[in-house]
Amino acid sequence: xxxxxxxxxxxxxxxxxxxxxxxxxxxxxxxxxxxxxxxxxxxxxxxxxxxxxxxxxxxxxxxxxxxxxxxxxxxxxxxxxxxxxxxxxxxxxxxxxxxxxxxxxxxxxxxxxxxxxxxxxxxxxxxxxxxxxxxxxxxxxxxxxxxxxxxxxxxxxxxxxxxxxxxxxxxxxxxxxxxxxxxxxxxxxxxxxxxxxxxxxxxxxxxxxxxxxxxxxxxxxxxxxxxxxxxxxxxxxxxxxxxxxxxxxx
Amino acid sequence: xxxxxxxxxxxxxxxxxxxxxxxxxxxxxxxxxxxxxxxxxxxxxxxxxxxxxxxxxxxxxxxxxxxxxxxxxxxxxxxxxxxxxxxxxxxxxxxxxxxxxxxxxxxxxxxxxxxxxxxxxxxxxxxxxxxxxxxxxxxxxxxxxxxxxxxxxxxxxxxxxxxxxxxxxxxxxxxxxxxxxxxxxxxxxxxxxxxxxxxxxxxxxxxxxxxxxxxxxxxxxxxxxxxxxxxxxxxxxxxxxxxxxxxxxxxxxxxxxxxxxxxxxxxxxxxxxxxxxxx
Numbered sequence: 001x002x003x004x005x006x007x008x009x010x011x012x013x014x015x016x017x018x019x020x021x022x023x024x025x026x027x028x029x030x031x032x033x034x035x036x037x038x039x040x041x042x043x044x045x046x047x048x049x050x051x052x053x054x055x056x057x058x059x060x061x062x063x064x065x066x067x068x069x070x071x072x073x074x075x076x077x078x079x080x081x082x083x084x085x086x087x088x089x090x091x092x093x094x095x096x097x098x099x100x101x102x103x104x105x106x107x108x109x110x111x112x113x114x115x116x117x118x119x120x121x122x123x124x125x126x127x128x129x130x131x132x133x134x135x136x137x138x139x140x141x142x143x144x145x146x147x148x149x150x151x152x153x154x155x156x157x158x159x160x161x162x163x164x165x166x167x168x169x170x171x172x173x174x175x176x177x178x179x180x181x182x183x184x185x186x187x188x189x190x191x192x193x194x195x196x197x198x199x200x201x202x203x204x205x206x207x208x209x210x211x212x213x214x215x216x217x218x219x220x221x222x223x224x225x226x227x228x229x230x231x232x233x234x235x236x237x238x239x240x241x242x243x244x245x246x247x248x249x250x
Numbered sequence: 251x252x253x254x255x256x257x258x259x260x261x262x263x264x265x266x267x268x269x270x271x272x273x274x275x276x277x278x279x280x281x282x283x284x285x286x287x288x289x290x291x292x293x294x295x296x297x298x299x300x301x302x303x304x305x306x307x308x309x310x311x312x313x314x315x316x317x318x319x320x321x322x323x324x325x326x327x328x329x330x331x332x333x334x335x336x337x338x339x340x341x342x343x344x345x346x347x348x349x350x351x352x353x354x355x356x357x358x359x360x361x362x363x364x365x366x367x368x369x370x371x372x373x374x375x376x377x378x379x380x381x382x383x384x385x386x387x388x389x390x391x392x393x394x395x396x397x398x399x400x401x402x403x404x405x406x407x408x409x410x411x412x413x414x415x416x417x418x419x420x421x422x423x424x425x426x427x428x429x430x431x432x433x434x435x436x437x438x439x440x441x442x443x444x445x446x447x448x449x450x451x452x453x454x455x456x457x458x459x460x461x462x463x464x465x466x467x468x469x470x471x472x473x474x475x476x477x478x479x480x481x482x483x484x485x486x487x488x489x490x491x492x493x494x495x496x497x498x499x500x501x502x503x504x505x506x507x508x509x510x511x512x513x514x515x516x517x518x519x520x521x522x523x524x525x526x527x528x529x
Contacts, residue, residue: 049418051417054341078420078421081417081420082419088414092415094415105421108419158418158419161420
């Protein structure tokens with residue numbers, strides 16, 4: 001499913017965070033959002049599944065998932081978040097066993113037999129390349145896992161709900177190279193069936209995995225385009241400067 | 251100069267701590283020394299006779315435990331609901347502040363005021379009997395703030411990441427409350443309730459006119475009967491201070507009361523510490 005933002009603006013406590021964002025996140029593509037800290041990357045990502053809906057944020061413009069607005073009555077917040085899964089920067093496993101962590105979300109959406117649950121746990125752990133590392137301790141506390149393993153478990157937990165869109169907010173910033181590589185491989189695999197929006201500070205990572213890159217600074221889209229275009233012949237000096245030096249004067 | 255000031259402040263803090271400890275230890279030591287002689291198996295297992303000068307404190311122990319147990323059962327669900335409401339639904343800062351203030355005021359109301367209120371409202375106006383359930387109700391109201399704050403404190407310590415992760419999985423607020431917050435508020439209220447029970451166990455003023463009588467009370471066979479409690483029994487014995495047997499039994503009953511308070515408080519603190527370690 002495609003996600004489109006139309007003239008999306010966001011204000012928090014009278015401060016403009018996002019200004020007139022017009023973007024399209026397409027199915028079958030990985031879109032990486034890059035930009036300096038405080039530029040609005042995470043705010044944009046968090047707008048896409050309305051995770052801050054209970055806060056007094058002021059939105060204007062629209063976001064559509066497929067053909068319907070995510071602000072319309074067609075999507076309840078729960079349905080929306082079921083369709084659009086999210087993985088955060090800091091892994092947050094629940095203080096339960098590994099199996100229970102994976103089943104936690106999905107059990108609130110559908111009933112399943114013990115066999116189905118068991119199969120789902122194995123399938124999702126395999127999908128994030130974690131099964132071989134934890135297969136002998138699925139009933140042990142998830143808190144005992146390393147940070148990298150915890151992040152992959154969070155990803156598996158999100159996948160268990162079967163989202164069509166995956167939002168990832170700097171998911172590899174605290175991970176070791178092995179876990180980073182495992183997560184990147186998974187994302188490259190997932191894009192065949194869904195849409196991926198990936199916020200990262202790591203320019204090399206964006207170059208490795210993105211099909212489409214968005215450069216966001218001070219709440220504005222400075223430039224967006226295919227990875228080849230952005231890294232090869234970007235139109236603005238600001239983009240070239242940021243992608244080459246990771247510094248920005250905007 | 252700063253160093254001297256620092257040492258003076260440290261000394262004063264240590265002095266304040268030492269005074270507090272000496273006072274508490276002093277009271278406990280006196281109670282143990284004076285009361286231990288009165289305590290034996292028959293003192294705990296036999297009812298009082300001759301206005302407490304003879305016999306034991308069996309009915310008083312049963313009465314006290316009955317009243318505080320029912321008080322706990324009454325206030326526990328209300329405290330959890332109040333804490334959940336404050337934590338999840340009361341978003342207006344003004345009302346948050348007001349609810350905090352009201353709970354603090356409720357916590358600070360002198361116990362005699364509860365007693366007078368219960369006497370005037372329930373007995374004089376509503377026509378209720380002097381009964382143990384009325385005492386439980388008043389004690390439940392008294393322990394409500396401490397349970398609510400304890401439960402709310404645990405809810406506030408839940409990391410925002412867990413909340414976000416739950417919502418990001420498509421859980422409704424109700425599902426999130428059932429899955430995480432209810433258990434957590436329960437744990438908070440349980441540890442707080444031992445501290446609350448310890449507080450109300452020794453209360454005399456709020457119950458002496460509405461739930462207890464000074465002599466003749468046994469194990470209640472219905473709702474509308476008074477009970478004897480340790481606190482009111484000690485009051486009766488203290489009023490007979492010219493009789494050596496009454497004084498000895500008074501010390502014994504006091505030691506039992508303070509032991510129960512100490513045990514409940516110790517359990518409460520241990521549970522709170524364990525919960526904090528888990529977090």
